[in-house]
Amino acid sequence: MAASPRTARAAQGAPRTTVAVEDYLEKIEQLIARKGYARVVDIAAALKISQASVTAMVQRLDGEGFIKYEKYRGMVLTSSGLEVARRIAHRHQLLTDFLRVLGVSDEKIIYDDVEGMEHHISPETFRAIEALTRHLEKNPGIVTKAMAAAKPADR
Numbered sequence: 001m002a003a004s005p006r007t008a009r010a011a012q013g014a015p016r017t018t019v020a021v022e023d024y025l026e027k028i029e030q031l032i033a034r035k036g037y038a039r040v041v042d043i044a045a046a047l048k049i050s051q052a053s054v055t056a057m058v059q060r061l062d063g064e065g066f067i068k069y070e071k072y073r074g075m076v077l078t079s080s081g082l083e084v085a086r087r088i089a090h091r092h093q094l095l096t097d098f099l100r101v102l103g104v105s106d107e108k109i110i111y112d113d114v115e116g117m118e119h120h121i122s123p124e125t126f127r128a129i130e131a132l133t134r135h136l137e138k139n140p141g142i143v144t145k146a147m148a149a150a151k152p153a154d155r
């Protein structure tokens with residue numbers, strides 16, 4: 001039986017996480033970078049969920065060693081939590097760049113598509129997309145030619 005992508009990632013040394021854990025850690029890192037701190041109320045507002053749900057997840061993240069949390073004080077990411085948050089932020093940015101290079105211009109579509117893809121892509125596929133994106137950024141004419149060839153001929 002083949003290992004799942006998450007199990008494979010865990011075997012490669014990356015902490016094993018869920019989509020929800022990744023979303024929280026990414027948001028916590030963004031808040032800390034922007035405001036210097038992250039509180040339950042800030043996370044709840046950013047993720048548009050209840051403070052009670054955030055508190056439960058924050059306690060879980062603390063228990064799993066991704067953050068250090070003190071009630072009424074806020075939280076900081078541990079090195080493990082920061083590693084996950086930065087990995088997801090890198091995936092998010094790369095997939096955003098990839099869609100833009102391909103000519104997707106609607107930012108809402110890009111955001112929604114990236115949110116759907118960033119947690120469900122294997123490391124192998126991600127590396128391939130990363131290499132292709134960097135190549136296409138250096139050679140924009142390739143995309144122009146491909147898009148022109150893909151357009152139906154005028155009749």
